[in-house]
Amino acid sequence: RKEVEQDPGPFNVPEGATVAFNCTYSNSASQSFFWYRQDCRKEPKLLMSVYSSGNEDGRFTAQLNRASQYISLLIRDSKLSDSATYLCVVRMDSNYQLIWGAGTKLIIKP
């Protein structure tokens, strides 16, 4: 079983819709959580950190459920430019290593 699991998709979503991605992690000692975005044939870039209380950045909302070891990302009013692969990442604060999911591919259609 992989340490970080995501639905690979693709999620095909019409422009303007709301879309949600989920991610589960296996190591309960994980302390830090992130969503990265990766465009086709480009490098990953940090989208947002995920805090225990949940956090929002514009159209993006991230939630963490430690009891269920589950992280989510919600994108509202999706834009064509949101088309990308979204990677769920976890880290144990005692360790610098980032553990990556395989990513969920999102395609926004006009």
Place this chain on the structure above:
Amino acid sequence: GAGVSQSPRYKVAKRGQDVALRCDPISGHVSLFWYQQALGQGPEFLTYFQNEAQLDKSGLPSDRFFAERPEGSVSTLKIQRTQQEDSAVYLCASSSPFSAHEQYFGPGTRLTVT
């Protein structure tokens, strides 16, 4: 530019050849990471440097893989006697001590072994 740079961007090697991949991290970033990313997968950790010290090489898949960062800035990942399974994108990332969780990635080197 101020970002992480990598060279070459693309490399085609015949099986058995040695290759060397270069990474120039962001100036002042003490931490440097190498990852291997296969098609349709997330990045897999290879090795980690703090300045010139290689603190973790547990992700290197075999002794054919070797990385160095002799002066604590530029790093080179070397793969000896390349095999077809080495074909992947090799990503380099750096981070600052003030924001250790955010890794800044270079564009990667796409290695194809034929």
